[in-house]
Structures are given as C-alpha cells and as structure tokens.
Amino acid sequence: MIERKEELLDPKRFQDISEESFRQAEFVVLLKKNGDKVYNFAWRLAGNEQDAWDLFQETLMKAYSHFESYDKSRPFDSWLFKILQNVYLDERRRDSRRTVASLDAPSPISGKPWEEILAGTDLNPLDRFTKEENVDMVQKALAGLPPLYRSAVILCDMEGLSYDAIAEVMDCPLGTVRSRVHQARLLLKKAFEDLSDTFHSGKQLQ
Amino acid sequence: MTTEHEEASLLSALLDGELEGPERVRLQKHLSFCSTCAIELESLRKVKMVLAKAPKKSMPMEWIQAFPQALTAERNSQKNSSRASVFSQNWLIPALVAAAVSFAVSFWIFQSQSSFPLRHSLSLNSVSTPVSPLNPSSSQTQDNTP
Numbered sequence A: 001m002i003e004r005k006e007e008l009l010d011p012k013r014f015q016d017i018s019e020e021s022f023r024q025a026e027f028v029v030l031l032k033k034n035g036d037k038v039y040n041f042a043w044r045l046a047g048n049e050q051d052a053w054d055l056f057q058e059t060l061m062k063a064y065s066h067f068e069s070y071d072k073s074r075p076f077d078s079w080l081f082k083i084l085q086n087v088y089l090d091e092r093r094r095d096s097r098r099t100v101a102s103l104d105a106p107s108p109i110s111g112k113p114w115e116e117i118l119a120g121t122d123l124n125p126l127d128r129f130t131k132e133e134n135v136d137m138v139q140k141a142l143a144g145l146p147p148l149y150r151s152a153v154i155l156c157d158m159e160g161l162s163y164d165a166i167a168e169v170m171d172c173p174l175g176t177v178r179s180r181v182h183q184a185r186l187l188l189k190k191a192f193e194d195l196s197d198t199f200h201s202g203k204q205l206q
Numbered sequence B: 001m002t003t004e005h006e007e008a009s010l011l012s013a014l015l016d017g018e019l020e021g022p023e024r025v026r027l028q029k030h031l032s033f034c035s036t037c038a039i040e041l042e043s044l045r046k047v048k049m050v051l052a053k054a055p056k057k058s059m060p061m062e063w064i065q066a067f068p069q070a071l072t073a074e075r076n077s078q079k080n081s082s083r084a085s086v087f088s089q090n091w092l093i094p095a096l097v098a099a100a101v102s103f104a105v106s107f108w109i110f111q112s113q114s115s116f117p118l119r120h121s122l123s124l125n126s127v128s129t130p131v132s133p134l135n136p137s138s139s140q141t142q143d144n145t146p
C-alpha cells in the first residue's frame, strides 16, 4: 500500500509538501511560545475580544505568508507585534466610520481637548479602584488614547518591552517612543481620574 | 545645579530604566529637591503599576492547534483559483482527505478532555471567536470530511 502510494507521488511535489509541513510546524512552535503576549496586545489594542480575535487571526495569516522574511536571530514576538500593529493601523485607516483620534481631536474620555486634559495633574485616585473596577477602567482608559500612544504604552507597561524593542515595532526613533509612552501615561492618569469620579459619583447616587 | 524642571518625559524614561549616564544623574539630583517632579514621578509610577498589574488574555489554544489545517485550507483555496491543474492529479484529493481525516481524528482525541467543540472552519473570513462568551452562537462545528 505504502509502496504503491510512493510510486504515484511525484518526488518534487512530495518535497514541496514536506517543506510546507516543516514550515508550518516551525511557525506553530514559535507561535505557541509567543502567542499569548501577542494576543494580549491585540486585546488591549482593539479593546474587545471580537476585534482582538479578528486582528490576531489576520496577523497570523499575514505573518505566515511572510514567514521567509522573518530574521530568526530577532525575537519572534517583536516581529508579530509589528505586523499586528500595522494590520491594526491599516484597518483603522480603511475604516472610514471611525475617526482616528489625534491630539487635535476632542478626547473621547471626557469630550475635552487633549491639551486641557494634559494640563491638570493633581490627585491620584488610582488607589480607589478595586480589582474588578480596574479591568474595566484600564480598557476604557486605553480606548480613549490616540492609537500610537496606546500601542506604545501597552508594549511598555503591559508587555514589558524596552524602548529599543518598541522603537523597532513602531518604526520610530527612541525619543518618539519615550514621548509617546509619557504622553500616554499622562492621558491615562487623567482618564483614570475621570472614570473614577464617574464611577464613585454613580455609586453614591444609587 | 538648576532649579528649572527637566524635560517631563525624562521622568518616564527614568521610571522605565531607560535613562543612563549624566542625564540620569542630573534628573535624580533634581528630584532630590523638586517635590513637584517627585510627585509627578510617583503618579506616573502608579499609572505604570495599574497597567502592569492589569489582567492578561491568553490566545485561544484550540485555534493554534488547528492552525496548520487552516493554512492548508487557505493555501488550497488559493491554489484552486490560480493553479487548478494541481487538483487534476488523481492522488491528491484522496491524499488530502486522508490527511484531513487523520488530523481531525488525532486532534479530536487530543482535545477530547476539553469542552470546546472541534473547529475546522478556520479560514480568514469564516472564523469568529470560538470561546468568546460574547459570541456563543458562533462556535458551530463544521466537518470537513466530504
């Protein structure tokens, strides 16, 4: 049976198939090792599971189809982060229904311009959050950031990447990374304050 | 020594361990007498902590297990449109079917402890979150054996 099958198989084609299987196996091994971080990045970037799921899948398909260009001496997670971020930004650009937040646009956090939000920096209401409140607050606060700030701060504080690694993922100079991370934190701090106020005043009303 | 504040983003860099040499020394010196910057650094640290401690999501494992199969399906659908001649080979279809069946069986055995249904349909267009509580109706099981 096996002998007959081998007779039928064109050796060249057989080689193609096994090479492909080897490539797939190699990709899956790397993915199993690094996938959690990348999926988490997708979730935090997209803001919900459904979008994260779509984003993650498209990233994997794209990554696999360009797997030859992956430099094996470089970290696989950074490579995937980069593809994911590009897929995300492309999608946002394509999607005309969504307006891309910029520093000029009013903040979705409180409807105030970013400059105004950045100005105030007192108090720290973060200690007032419980664990459950935190999950929701973090996601909401992140959603209010301009995409590039969001990416930078997620990669830095949630994924633990160095500025060097972030610069590579985001294709920008180190100084830009530093500034994006910093601005993101200032905006998040303000967002946490606003969300906390909303939450606690809502609680008092009930 | 200057009483002027340093560039604010240096505080974040210091916090992230990304500030070295004279810049670091200068900022630390400044922080030792400037309470405004020290307070600002503390509030940035808190934001960083909140993010660092925030819960993480793991990738859905059952999809990763089936990823090679999804790729094969994707590849075949591309070949089907661009290089239809490949499918004129009599051996290829039975071989693919046999491969798919054996994969499905071994995958099913492997996954039998899990409560998730086996998913075959994993092409880009047709997949939605199989384990998402937001989308419980989406996890329809499709069998790819003809």
Ligand SMILES: [Zn+2]
Binding pocket: B004, B005, B006, B030, B034, B035, B036, B037, B038
């Ligand atoms: Zn100062």
